[in-house]
Amino acid sequence: xxxxxxxxxxxxxxxxxxxxxxxxxxxxxxxxxxxxxxxxxxxxxxxxxxxxxxxxxxxxxxxxxxxxxxxxxxxxxxxxxxxxxxxxxxxxxxxxxxxxxxxxxxxxxxxxxxxxxxxxxxxxxxxxxxxxxxxxxxxxxxxxxxxxxxxxxxxxxxxxxxxxxxxxxxxxxxxxxxxxxxxxxxxxxxxxxxxxxxxxxxxxxxxxxxxxxxxxxxxxxxxxxxxxxxxxxxxxxxxxxxxxxxxxxxxxxxxxxxxxxxxxxxxxxxxxxxxxxxxxxxxxxxxxxxxxxxxxxxxxxxxxxxxxxxxxxxxxxxxxxxxxxxxxxxxxxxxxxxxxxxxx
Amino acid sequence: xxxxxxxxxxxxxxxxxxxxxxxxxxxxxxxxxxxxxxxxxxxxxxxxxxxxxxxxxxxxxxxxxxxxxxxxxxxxxxxxxxxxxxxxxxxxxxxxxxxxxxxxxxxxxxxxxxxxxxxxxxxxxxxxxxxxxxxxxxxxxxxxxxxxxxxxxxxxxxxxxxxxxxxxxxxxxxxxxxxxxxxxxxxxxxxxxxxxxxxxxxxxxxxxxxxxxxxxxxxxxxxxxxxxxxxxxxxxxxxxxxxxxxxxxxxxxxxxxxxxxxxxxxxxxxxxxxxxxxxxxxxxxxxxxxxx
Amino acid sequence: xxxxxxxxxxxxxxxxxxxxxxxxxxxxxxxxxxxxxxxxxxxxxxxxxxxxxxxxxxxxxxxxxxxxxxxxxxxxxxxxxxxxxxxxxxxxxxxxxxxxxxxxxxxxxxxxxxxxxxxxxxxxxxxxxxxxxxxxxxxxxxxxxxxxxxxxxxxxxxxxxxxxxxxxxxxxxxxxxxxxxxxxxxxxxxxxxxxxxxxxxxxxxxxxxxxxxxxxxxxxxxxxxxxxxxxxxxxxxxxxxxxxxxxxxxxxxxxxxxxxxxxxxxxxxxxxx
Numbered sequence: 001x002x003x004x005x006x007x008x009x010x011x012x013x014x015x016x017x018x019x020x021x022x023x024x025x026x027x028x029x030x031x032x033x034x035x036x037x038x039x040x041x042x043x044x045x046x047x048x049x050x051x052x053x054x055x056x057x058x059x060x061x062x063x064x065x066x067x068x069x070x071x072x073x074x075x076x077x078x079x080x081x082x083x084x085x086x087x088x089x090x091x092x093x094x095x096x097x098x099x100x101x102x103x104x105x106x107x108x109x110x111x112x113x114x115x116x117x118x119x120x121x122x123x124x125x126x127x128x129x130x131x132x133x134x135x136x137x138x139x140x141x142x143x144x145x146x147x148x149x150x151x152x153x154x155x156x157x158x159x160x161x162x163x164x165x166x167x168x169x170x171x172x173x174x175x176x177x178x179x180x181x182x183x184x185x186x187x188x189x190x191x192x193x194x195x196x197x198x199x200x201x202x203x204x205x206x207x208x209x210x211x212x213x214x215x216x217x218x219x220x221x222x223x224x225x226x227x228x229x230x231x232x233x234x235x236x237x238x239x240x241x242x243x244x245x246x247x248x249x250x251x252x253x254x255x256x257x258x259x260x261x262x263x264x265x266x267x268x269x270x271x272x273x274x275x276x277x278x279x280x281x282x283x284x285x286x287x288x289x290x291x292x293x294x295x296x297x298x299x300x301x302x303x304x305x306x307x308x309x310x311x312x313x314x315x316x317x318x319x320x321x322x323x324x325x326x327x328x329x330x331x332x333x334x335x336x337x338x339x340x341x342x343x344x
Numbered sequence: 345x346x347x348x349x350x351x352x353x354x355x356x357x358x359x360x361x362x363x364x365x366x367x368x369x370x371x372x373x374x375x376x377x378x379x380x381x382x383x384x385x386x387x388x389x390x391x392x393x394x395x396x397x398x399x400x401x402x403x404x405x406x407x408x409x410x411x412x413x414x415x416x417x418x419x420x421x422x423x424x425x426x427x428x429x430x431x432x433x434x435x436x437x438x439x440x441x442x443x444x445x446x447x448x449x450x451x452x453x454x455x456x457x458x459x460x461x462x463x464x465x466x467x468x469x470x471x472x473x474x475x476x477x478x479x480x481x482x483x484x485x486x487x488x489x490x491x492x493x494x495x496x497x498x499x500x501x502x503x504x505x506x507x508x509x510x511x512x513x514x515x516x517x518x519x520x521x522x523x524x525x526x527x528x529x530x531x532x533x534x535x536x537x538x539x540x541x542x543x544x545x546x547x548x549x550x551x552x553x554x555x556x557x558x559x560x561x562x563x564x565x566x567x568x569x570x571x572x573x574x575x576x577x578x579x580x581x582x583x584x585x586x587x588x589x590x591x592x593x594x595x596x597x598x599x600x601x602x603x604x605x606x607x608x609x610x611x612x613x614x615x616x617x618x619x620x621x622x623x624x625x626x627x628x629x630x631x632x633x634x635x636x
Numbered sequence: 637x638x639x640x641x642x643x644x645x646x647x648x649x650x651x652x653x654x655x656x657x658x659x660x661x662x663x664x665x666x667x668x669x670x671x672x673x674x675x676x677x678x679x680x681x682x683x684x685x686x687x688x689x690x691x692x693x694x695x696x697x698x699x700x701x702x703x704x705x706x707x708x709x710x711x712x713x714x715x716x717x718x719x720x721x722x723x724x725x726x727x728x729x730x731x732x733x734x735x736x737x738x739x740x741x742x743x744x745x746x747x748x749x750x751x752x753x754x755x756x757x758x759x760x761x762x763x764x765x766x767x768x769x770x771x772x773x774x775x776x777x778x779x780x781x782x783x784x785x786x787x788x789x790x791x792x793x794x795x796x797x798x799x800x801x802x803x804x805x806x807x808x809x810x811x812x813x814x815x816x817x818x819x820x821x822x823x824x825x826x827x828x829x830x831x832x833x834x835x836x837x838x839x840x841x842x843x844x845x846x847x848x849x850x851x852x853x854x855x856x857x858x859x860x861x862x863x864x865x866x867x868x869x870x871x872x873x874x875x876x877x878x879x880x881x882x883x884x885x886x887x888x889x890x891x892x893x894x895x896x897x898x899x900x901x902x903x904x905x906x907x908x909x
Contacts, residue, residue, distance in 0.1 A: 052805055072808040079809045085802035089824040098820070099810030143806075150810055355763035364735030368726040371785050372741050378782040379748045389762070400883055442657075445649055453650040460657040466891040467665065468843040470860045471880045475664035478671060478877075483679045485667045491680045575752030577846045578860075582867050592754045598776070605762045612755035618843060623750035631743055 002064075003028050003186040004154055006048065009058030011044050016042040020210040026154075027038075029184040033197040042190045043158055045205070049188060050156050051075045063152060077231075078147030079156040083163060084139045086131040092118070092126035093140050098107045115151040120179060130149075136169045146175065148183070154312035155180070155187040161196065170248070173200055194234050198222070206230050224343070228335045231268045238274060238309045240267045249334070253285045253303035254327050258334055260341045269332040271298065274311040276325040284326045285309065292316035299326065348512055383616070386609040393606070407610040419588035421614070427509055427580075427590060428573040432566050434513050435520045439565070442548070443518075443524035447531075458521075462556040465518035469511070473582040476511055507583035508590060512576055520565045525560025528554070564629050574615045591615050671877035691874035701879065704862040711773075711858060712842040712886075715780045719837055723788035724830070728818075731796035742793075745786045757850050764851060771855040781846040781881065789791040791836075795829035796822065806819040832893065843883075859883050 004026040011019040021042040026032050030285070033044035047053045051072035062067050067075055087095055091308060105113075118124050121141040131139060140160055147176060157176070161169040177200045180187050191197055197204045198218045202272045206213040206229070212224045213233075225231035229238055242251035244265045249258035256267065265278055276285075276299060285301040288308070296317035301309045309327070334342040393404040411417045432491045438462075445457050479485045481502040490497060511629070531554055540554045577592035584590060589597070591611060599608035616623075670684065671677070672691070677684035695701055729735070730742050748756065759781060761770065769775030799822050807817045823830075845860040853861055863883060866876040 044850070050805075071807065073811045073813055077809065079806065081806060083800065083802055085800055085806040086805070087803055087825075089820055089827075098807070100811070102811045102816070146806070146810065274651060295862040361733075361735040364729045365736070367729035367733070368735075368741055370722040371726045371789060372744060374722075374782055374785060374831070375747060377742050378760055378778065379751075379756065380744075382756065383751065383764050385763060386759040432703035442653060445653055449647065449650060451647075453647055453654060457650060457653045457657060460661050462653070463661055463891075466887045468845075468860065468883065468887060470843070470845055470863045470867075471884055472664070474863065474876050474880050475668045477867065478667050478873070479664045485663075488682050490678055492682045571749075571752055575754035575756075575846075577754050577849070578864070582864065592846075593750075595754060595758045599758055599761060599850065600853075605765055608758050609762050612758040613753075615752045615755040619752050625747045627743070627750045630746060 002026065003030075003062065003261060004188065005059075005061040005064070005267040006045070006049070006242065007061070007176070009045070009048060009055045009060060011041070011048060011053060013254060018210055019048070019055075022210070022212065024205060024212070024215070026186055026188065030202045031180055031187040031189060031200075033198040033201035033204045034188065034190045034207055035192070035204050035233075036213075037192060037195065040207040041210035042192075042205075042207050044210075045340045046079075046156050046158055046188060046190045049154065049233070050077050050079045052079075062227040068242075077150035077156055078150055079144045079158065080140070080147050080160045082159045082225055086139055086142055086146070086222050088131050090131070090231065091127070091258050092123070092129050092131065092134070095131065095142060096127075096146050096149045097318040099146070102181075103150075113149055119236075120148065121145045122175070136164050137172055140164065140172060141175075143311045144179075153186060153315070155185050157187065157189045159190055161191075169196075176200070198234070200283070206233060224340075225268070225333070225336050225339055228266050230339075231333070231335075233279045236271055236310060238269045239267070240307070240309070241265075242267065244334075246312060251303065252305045253283060253307075256329065260334065260336070263336065265341060267329075267332050267334045268335065269329045270311075271310040272312040272327060274309065275328045275330050276301070276311045276313065277328055278319075279324050279326040280326070284324045287319065287322055289321055290316050299325075301327070351635060364369065378387055386613050388557060389606060390610045390613055407607055408614070410607070411610055411614060417594075417611070420591060420594045423505055423588040424591045425618075427505060428570055430509050431512050431516065431573055434509070435516055435565070435569055436514070436562065439517060439520040439524055440562075442521055444554075446521070446525050448530040457499070458525075461521045462518045464514055469515050469578045470582075472511055472515060473579055476507070476514075477581060480507075480510070502583060503585050505585060505588075506574065507585075508580040510578035512582050515579065516569055516572060519568055522566045523561050523568070527558040531557045535570045560629065563625060567626040567629075570622040571619055571626065574619050591622075600602070668877050668880050671873055674874060675876075679872075691872075695875050695878040695882075698875075700857070700862060701882075704857050704859045705882070707857060708842055710837050711776060711780065711856075713849075715777055715841045716783060716834060716838040718777070719781055719784040720834055721786045723785060724792055727789050727792035728796055728822075731793045742789075745789055747786055748782060749786060754846055755851075756788060761850050765801040770851055771853075773852075773856055776848050776852040776856050776858075779839045779851050780844050783847065784841060785839065788833055788837050791833035792830050794828065795826035795833075798829075799825040809880050835890055835893055839886050842886050843890045 002025040006022055006024045009019060009022045010017065021043075022045060034045060044053060044297060048055050048118050051067070051070060051074075055068060058068070059173055062076060072079075084314070087098070093114055096117065097110050098112045100113060107313045113252075114127065115124070118126060119310065120285050121144055123138060123141055123145065126134070126138070126142075131142065134142065143160070160176075161172055166326065173196060188196075189200065198221075201218055203215060203217055204221050205215050206231055214230045216341045218225075220236055221230065225234060225237075231237045232239055238273065240251060240254065240255070242265060243263070244250075244258050244260055245262050247257060247259050249256040249265060249267055254267075258265065258267070281337070283304060288300040288302045289302070297313050297319070299311045299313055299319060301311060311327075329344075331344050333340055333344070348567055348628075356447060379557065390407050391403060391405060392401050393406060394401050406621055419549070442457065446454055446461070449457075467475075477484070480498075482500055486502070487497045487500075501510055536549055539549045544552065574591055576590060577596060580590040581593040595608050595611045595615075598604050598611060661754060671690060674684040675690045676686040728890055730738065757779065760782075763771050764775050764779075769778070790886035803825065804817050804821055807821045808814070812820060833855055845858075845864070848858045848861050849864065852858070859879070860883070863876065863879055866879060870876060
């Protein structure tokens with residue numbers, strides 16, 4: 001059963017289309033990531049689910065009920081903001097209790113629920129603290145607790161870890177995922193970091209210019225990107241433009257059999273799928289630099305026309321002193337007009 | 345940190361425009377009625393004079409002609425301009441060194457100097473007038489101290505044009521210092537260190553690096569002084585000579601004692617005219633700094 | 637080298653400024669204070685012959701002093717309350733709502749400050765003369781109210797704007813209505829700055845002399861107006877000194893509260909620096 005149903009939703013600001021005919025259904029207990037560069041409309045979409053923006057067109061339904069024009073205070077959603085947005089004039093307990101008080105719950109019930117949620121986010125006993133006495137990670141946990149304490153049907157997270165440092169971000173990522181799975185709460189998560197999306201999401205929605213590029217589980221997204229944009233946005237990808245003629249893709253320095261109709265095409269190869277062979281031919285790729293990461297090494301290659309590629313090799317030492325190499329992709333995909341035309 | 349463009353427009357619904365206008369209506373009405381209308385009305389009433397018989401009105405500049413041909417009025421205008429120029433010069437001379445010191449110093453002593461420089465803001469000018477009379481007036485504290493060390497009495501500035509100058513400078517130190525310090529805040533330490541690095545001395549650094557950066561602040565400070573002095577009333581009224589008097593007391597006397605409102609607003613319009621450039625500059629620089 | 641870093645240079649410039657400013661700023665006020673606690677001080681003695689609080693009693697026994705205190709407090713309270721009543725909603729509208737002419741109306745409050753104030757007062761007085769508002773309580777209230785508008789709108793606008801929108805949205809999210817958000821989140825967050833603006837407006841009104849003198853005198857006699865007449869006509873020096881000290885109390889309170897606001901620099905920016 002779909003908890004969240006977004007149908008043909010568009011949002012137009014005075015001059016720009018932020019979200020363009022967007023469709024998505026989110027199932028019960030699912031964690032869906034909205035992933036995209038800034039300006040791709042992901043935050044706007046999240047805010048429309050939360051009720052902070054009204055769609056220009058389309059319908060947002062929660063549990064089958066149309067909430068498109070319902071104000072945020074009447075929606076069963078809980079939002080965690082990027083800057084945590086804690087109320088600095090209230091202590092931690094009051095921040096959490098505010099929403100419960102508005103619902104006129106008895107005081108002992110409020111206390112019980114607040115304490116339980118603080119325990120859940122690992123901040124048991126922090127109720128009396130002022131918000132500015134907390135570290136960045138603790139503040140974000142309080143913000144999460146503030147949303148969870150109301151037991152919303154849908155949890156909305158708007159780049160909640162963006163202001164934290166790398167180490168803390170990774171830890172909180174796991175904690176949030178654990179809590180989400182323990183509570184089985186339906187979650188919509190906005191991020192521009194692919195690591196975050198890949199490590200947390202059940203499904204990822206890649207957005208670009210207000211439109212969906214691809215919706216897929218993380219592993220699928222990495223292995224079978226449907227568009228060159230997705231291919232380049234998730235992980236590292238060599239996107240090589242060239243021409244197909246007579247079943248052969250060609251570009252100076254690279255020739256590949258590609259059984260599609262004649263015309264321009266883009267070949268996408270992951271560095272780890274791009275095998276290279278030492279070569280003395282003048283028309284091969286020149287080795288520009290080798291970066292040794294110990295467990296593997298990245299070779300930067302330059303095609304005769306100046307185009308740069310990356311390839312992964314197991315051992316840097318084998319390549320010291322080598323000037324040129326020929327390219328032999330083990331697996332690749334080809335795109336034409338923004339869709340997959342061939343996958344090996 | 346990326347703020348979604350949406351956050352600026354959240355809650356924008358039809359009908360909000362009207363409620364916004366309603367909420368600001370009363371203060372805006374007050375500004376129109378008590379600022380804009382009086383100014384327009386003042387200009388109108390001084391150039392559209394009722395005829396002697398009271399039978400009608402006609403365009404006339406006679407009140408202005410009178411002002412600019414009356415030696416007494418001209419003396420008052422002259423003493424106002426003189427006071428303004430002297431005060432502006434003195435203020436810059438006193439406040440630029442203080443501001444420079446505050447900008448480049450830290451610690452308790454700097455905090456004390458800053459506190460003292462800002463303190464006059466919390467002394468109403470009427471108390472200041474009284475204090476200056478007690479200190480500098482006839483048989484005041486300065487006379488007492490001079491007498492105690494057997495020196496002759498000073499020629500008291502009280503009831504001379506210098507009386508208002510001293511009071512007005514005292515009164516205007518805080519704002520001038522604040523404006524200059526705020527302006528100096530935009531001069532980065534690095535730009536000064538870079539200048540010292542290429543061999544500029546203290547004077548050269550001040551002249552070529554700091555001064556150009558704070559010229560706008562200096563102009564704002566001067567505008568403030570000019571606007572303030574043309575409308576100064578209490579200090580010149582209490583400390584200044586009876587004649588020539590500054591524009592503030594002059595207008596007041598014309599309005600209340602001579603009971604001649606038309607001549608008084610003529611003087612006001614002339615004061616507006618002398619300040620218009622500074623007023624506009626002030627409004628422009630504030631508007632530049634502050635968007636609603 | 638290491639010694640040089642530790643060694644503290646004597647800040648002669650600072651000492652110079654501190655000494656000169658102490659004399660120029662503090663000394664005159666100290667003299668007034670001394671006069672207020674003096675019973676007898678005849679020329680040419682450097683210190684008073686007799687200290688005492690005789691003139692405090694004498695001053696506080698005067699009916700005109702008490703009536704001016706009452707008048708000043710009533711005026712300042714009425715003006716501040718009226719100003720808060722009309723300006724705070726307007727400030728909220730400027731900060732949070734969009735309406736036609738928002739910018740131009742916002743900057744229109746500068747108009748009163750682009751002209752010499754006393755000239756403007758004379759122009760207003762000429763109009764009040766026709767409306768028979770000269771010498772009336774409400775005439776003075778009106779003229780002082782106009783003087784508070786810029787402060788009471790611009791400072792709260794900045795206060796409302798500095799409240800993080802997402803804090804307000806988070807409150808909407810947990811179920812608070814817009815009115816509840818304003819009351820429970822926006823107002824407490826903006827509260828301290830707004831309180832400073834209200835205090836400034838009270839103190840500014842309390843000391844407003846020119847308008848009260850031009851529009852109100854002689855019927856409406858505030859403390860500063862009474863002080864002027866003491867300076868002009870009162871031969872007993874101590875009366876003026878005691879009244880000065882009394883008169884300074886609100887400013888002293890403002891000094892204690894507004895210190896942080898003023899040293900923050902945003903205050904000077906408000907003046908266009």
